[in-house]
Amino acid sequence: MDTEQIREKLNAQREELLERVDRTSKHLYQRDKPVSPNFAEQSVEMENQELMYTLDREGKEEIRKISKALARLDSGEYGLCVNCGEDISEQRLEVLPYTDVCIDCAE
Ligand SMILES: [Zn+2]
Numbered sequence: 001m002d003t004e005q006i007r008e009k010l011n012a013q014r015e016e017l018l019e020r021v022d023r024t025s026k027h028l029y030q031r032d033k034p035v036s037p038n039f040a041e042q043s044v045e046m047e048n049q050e051l052m053y054t055l056d057r058e059g060k061e062e063i064r065k066i067s068k069a070l071a072r073l074d075s076g077e078y079g080l081c082v083n084c085g086e087d088i089s090e091q092r093l094e095v096l097p098y099t100d101v102c103i104d105c106a107e
Pocket residue numbers: 081082083084085086101102103104105106
């Protein structure tokens with residue numbers, strides 16, 4: 001397992017997420033546009049806002065997981081399931097590089 005490559009991948013992913021969350025937060029919390037008086041527009045705006053909240057929450061959650069995975073890379077625990085202690089398969093890490101449970105424990 002090439003941990004340097006994984007580290008790079010995780011760092012790149014984190015950068016990307018940080019940027020996205022930053023953009024989403026700005027959209028959410030620094031809105032200076034007055035609420036539309038038109039009801040149909042209002043509900044579209046609310047839907048958009050809900051979607052933004054979801055993206056914001058999910059993005060932050062993912063960043064948290066990536067940070068944890070990077071810490072585990074540093075401590076040498078990366079690739080081991082936190083639940084059963086078995087190796088996490090490389091295929092699984094390829095798809096979900098920040099996961100900390102093996103496929104059996106994830107199910
Ligand atoms: Zn496991």
